[in-house]
Amino acid sequence: MSTIVDARPRGNYVPVDCPECASPQEYQIPPTYIGTLRVRCSACKAMFAHDAARRSNNASPNPPPKASKRRGGIGTDANPIDMAYYDVLGLEASATSEQIKKAYRRLAIKLHPDKNRDDPDAEEKFKQISVAYQILSDPKTRKSYNEFGQKNGGGGGAEETQIDPEEVFGQMFGGTRFEDLIGTISIGKDMKDVFQQQHEEEADDIVMVNGKPQLSPEAQARRAERERIQNEEKARERAERVDKLSANLVRKLSIFTEAAKSPDDPLVGPSFKEICRLEAEDLKEESYGVDLLHSIGYTYKSRSAQYLASAQFAPLGWFHGAKNTFNAVSEAVSTVRSALELKSVFEKLQAAEQSGVSPEELRKLEEQAAEQGVRTLWKGAKMEVESVIRETCDKVLSDPTVSREKRELRGAAMGLMGDAFISIRAGDSGPSDEYVRIETAASKQRDAARAGEKAKGP
Known part of the structure; x- marks a missing residue:
């Protein structure tokens, strides 16, 4: 038994x-x-x-x-981070718009509360399929859901809500008003790509080789294919960005090139420079506005000087080219140094967490890491902006569809615009190179010190 x-x-x-x-x-x-x-x-x-x-x-x-909890990283359209809405409608992530509509219609008829009066959950079920359909039927909200899941629910709490890096960094450095001059800074998208790759790799096959986990040959092939597609997409986006910025720059320079009789026209030059200065005074109020204007202005001025010098005497152009290359290398070295400093701060923070330091000391290290992180991101964004602007200037100044005289006028106008941008100074907010767009105890102390100095007067 x-x-x-x-x-x-x-x-x-x-x-x-x-x-x-x-x-x-x-x-x-x-x-x-x-x-x-x-x-x-x-x-x-x-x-x-x-x-x-x-x-x-x-x-x-x-x-x-x-x-x-929800899977890490950021999902993709092919591999969403959260499948709750798809599951409610009984669909795969690859469902077409027509399949979504058909699934909703079928379930709406089946689960309508009027037809299920004996089911106490009928109203809740009907609400769920309605919410799922509302999200998945709109391409924009569906894409956002595929990447970040539900803001509430989805197996995680509110603390798991993710923020789109593209939106954050788009607003942090210049915002939308700088797009005509620099386009969309790619740091946010690059960060999202990394998170999405992390999410995709979680689904890859892991095999044990000599006791160590490694990707299977099939998974390695999938990773290589993903990287190839990403690189091609980045190259295409970069080319489109430069083409659009070149058209914008030509349009701005045409105020000078269509009216000036010579590169040093004494009447048109000053008025064009003033127009550029007024535009820059308006833009400087944006986040990191002064810093961006100076970066753009110095790049415009250096490319203008190099082109005009080459037009007069080739060796002068070579000299300016070498100078510009040195400046670009210096910026790269500065960015790498900042990244290494950030790495050092994170290592100190990790060691402090493991050693059990006081909460106050840990908070100071966290604030230090946050500020250093923003500085490093800014240096990376600045280097990207200057690289794109150089490419844009070269495209405008080497345009074979216009005459040499017109290109020289463009070069002169570009130099005037650069001078106007460089002349902009920060307002009452203080030195922009020290200003970090996050609030920490350290940044509040700096603000208080500046306010005290102003109160004392000269």
């Missing part, structure tokens, strides 16, 4: 006491879900929110591990 009991699938069960009847319960958190997660008591059928009830006194001394 023997007694038989039914087993249940192993999972992460959360033991709680029902808030209504106090009976011991347990439930399993689904890997993904829509909106707020609620639990129905198996005894009294009351509903309560996930984590709203106290943990059961009958829970085992070794509680189950926490439910798995």
Whole structure:
């Protein structure tokens, strides 16, 4: 004789006491879900929110591990980070717009509350398919959902909400008003690509080689293909960006080139420079506006000087070219040095966390890392901007469709615009090279010190 009991699938069960009847319960958190997660008591059928009830006194001394949270990184259209909305509609991530519509229509008829009066969950189910359809039927919201999942739900809490790096860095350095001059800075997109690659690689096959985990040959081939596609996409975006900026620059320079009779026209030159200065005075109020204007201005001026010198006497152009190359290398070295300093700060922070320093000391290191991080990002953005502007200037000044005289006028106008941008100075916000766009205790102390100095007067 023997007694038989039914087993249940192993999972992460959360033991709680029902808030209504106090009976011991347990439930399993689904890997993904829509909106707020609620639990129905198996005894009294009351509903309560996930984590709203106290943990059961009958829970085992070794509680189950926490439910798995959303996958790391940033998802893609082919491999979304969260599948809850697709699961509700019974769809794959590759579903077409037509398939999404058909699935919603079929489920809306089947689950409509008027046809399911005996089902207490009918209204909630109908709301879920409606929300899923609303998100997935719009290409823009579907793309955002594929990349970042739900802002609430999806197996994670509000602390897991992710922010689009492209939006953050687009606003941090210049914002949209600088796009006519520099385009969209690619740091945010590059960071998103890294997160997406991390997410894709989590699904790759891992094999053990000499006791060490490695990607399988198939996974390595997939990674190589992803990198090839990304590099081709970056090259295409860079070319489009330079073409668009070149057209914008030609249009701005035409105010001078269409009216001036010579590169040093005494009437048109000063008025054109003043027009550029007024535009720059307006742009300087944007985030990192003065710094960007100076970077653009110095690049315009150096490319103008190199072109005009070459037009007069080739060796002079070579000299300016060597000078520009040296400046570019210096910027690269400065950026690398800043990155190494950031690495050092993070290493100190990691060592401090492991050694158990005081919360106050740990907070100071975190603030130091945050400020150094922003400085490093700015140097990287500045180097990218100057590289794109150099390429744009060269395209404008070597345009074979216009005459040599017209190109010389463009070169002169470019120099005047550079001078106008360089002449811009920061306002009352203080030296822009010291200003970090995050609030920390250190930055607040600097602001207070500057305010005190102004109050003292000369």
